[in-house]
Amino acid sequence: MHAFLARQPIFDRRGEVVAYELLYRGGPEGHAGQRGARATAQVLLHTFGTFGIERVTGGKRAFINLTRSLLVSEYAALLPAHLVVLEVLEDVEPDPAVVSACRSLRNQGYTLALDDFVFHPRFAPLLEVAQIVKIDLTQIPDGRVEEQIELLAPYRCELLAEKVETPEEFQAALAQGFDYFQGYYFSRPVLLRERREPATSLAVLRSMRQLLTASELEEVEEAISTDVGLSYRLLRLINSAAFGLVREVSSIRQALALLGLVAVKKWLALILLTESGADKPAELLRLALIRARMLELLAQGQGAERAAQAFTIGLFSTLDAFLDQPMEEAIAPLGFPEENVEALLHRRGPLGRLLSLILAYERADWPAAVAEAHALGFTDEDLTRAYVEAVEWSEQTFGLWE
Structure with missing residues (x-):
């Protein structure tokens, strides 16, 4: 049985x-809400054993659902x-067994959270030992x-709002x-009436268009060389330990020669995206x-250029949130080919379907993700392996910006 994570x-x-x-599915019959003991045991096994917790969470804490059977057993204390x-x-x-187990875990230094909580007096013993209470905003009437x-105030628990979208x-x-706060609210654009694009963002978008439409090394070199800040950031990135180069790269021309046009354009797109949403x-x-x-x-199986195109679509799938604009307006200045536009706006075409697959996976919509993956010729293992590798790579790459 394969595990999705x-x-x-x-x-x-x-x-x-x-x-x-951690969102989990343990097999073909499972779904995002799977709560059985077997499911939880599997997620613990895969996260801490097969995948490694650092790869999945980047060193941050992991919230893990515990069933009653695992809670009252000794397994939870192994984490x-x-x-x-x-x-x-x-x-x-x-x-009594559940309350006793929670007190024991609290005394051992564990942080306890009550999931999808709705107040009832019978939960008072748990509220006395829990440090966090999670409230699903979609389950509480307006x-x-x-x-x-107010009912939770006497217990001095920290409050976590779920489903903040x-x-x-x-x-x-x-x-x-x-x-x-838990949810994907941060990936939604804040749409304002009469919004004026900052001059810095306009300059970044112009640079993006020039670089993304360039087809020759000389065009890219000329575009980068006229922007001292961009040249500096690219050379600093390439000379970082992440690239593992034997000798220092000292010029844009040398970077292009070593990495190639496709790779340099990919990293430049990433640099420019971060500049567009510094706030x-x-x-x-x-x-x-x-x-x-x-x-x-x-x-990757479709060749380096296709993989680079896929990378660009994934990267710019958040451009609307970076610029606080509808996606159609955000990508309009970039001169994308029609296939990229269709993928980003309508999830059409092979790359659009790949993007739909990834969006379903990150939402833990396992049935939709599996159906699309199988239709595109991917196995369940392909999905999980790609996701975990992508998370690990993102943490390493993000470190270059900190």
């Missing part, structure tokens, strides 16, 4: 990622306390969230006093990197 970021009030919840948050699922009744917060929902949860959450860049690398890995 994805992650979803958890943010603090400053917009910094503090942890990831490294400093790397995990143990989630007590909403269907676990607070009987106007009742504040009531839940838009910037407006994030702002509302922030105002309500939540401490943590955006760092996790948005991580998401762009994961999509880009996963698309590239899945397209």
Whole structure:
């Protein structure tokens, strides 16, 4: 039985990622909500054994769902306390064995979270030992969230808002006093009326168009050489330990000769994307990197140029959020070929279908991801391997910007 594994970021009030919840499916019959003991055991095995926790979470804490059977057994205490948050699922009744197990884990230094929580007096014993309470905003009727917060106030737990999917929902949860936020709100554009594009973003977009449409080494060299800042960032990146070059690269021409046109254009696109959204959450860049690398890995069998094209589509699939514009407006100045436009706007064509596959995977929509993957000729193992490799690569690459 093959295991699928994805992650979803958890943010603090400053917009910094503090942890990831692990999303899991253990087999063809499973789905994103699979909660059995076997499922949890499998995710623990694969995360800490097969994949390695550092590869999946980048060294941040992992929120892991625990069934009652695992909670009251001794297995939970085998996990490294400093790397995990143990989630007590909403269907676990607070009987004496469960409460005793939670107290024991708390005393051993574990952080406990109550998942999908709706207040009821019978949960008071768990509230006395839990440090975090997760509230699914989609399960609480409008106007009742504040009531839940008031009921939880005496227990001094930190509050985590789940299913925060838009910037407006994030702002509302922030105002309500939540401490943590989980969802993909950070990847949505903030659309404003009468928005004027900053001069810096316009310059970046012009550079993007010039570089993305260049077909000769000389064109790229000329475009980069006229931008001192861009030249510096590219050379600094190429000379970093990530490239492992034997000798230092001292010129753009030398970089082009060593890496080739396709590779240099890929890295330049990444540099320019980061410049277009300097005020955006760092996790948005991580998401762009994961999509880009996963698309590239899945397209490698079609040749280097096709893989580079796939990388570009994955990278720019977040451009609307970077620029706070509808995607159609965001990519209009870039001069993309029609195939790229169709992929980004409508998920059409082979690359559009690949992008749809990756978006389904990151949402843990396993049935949709598996169906699309099999239709495109990929195995379940191909998906998980590409995702984990993409996450690891994104963490390494992101380190170059810190």
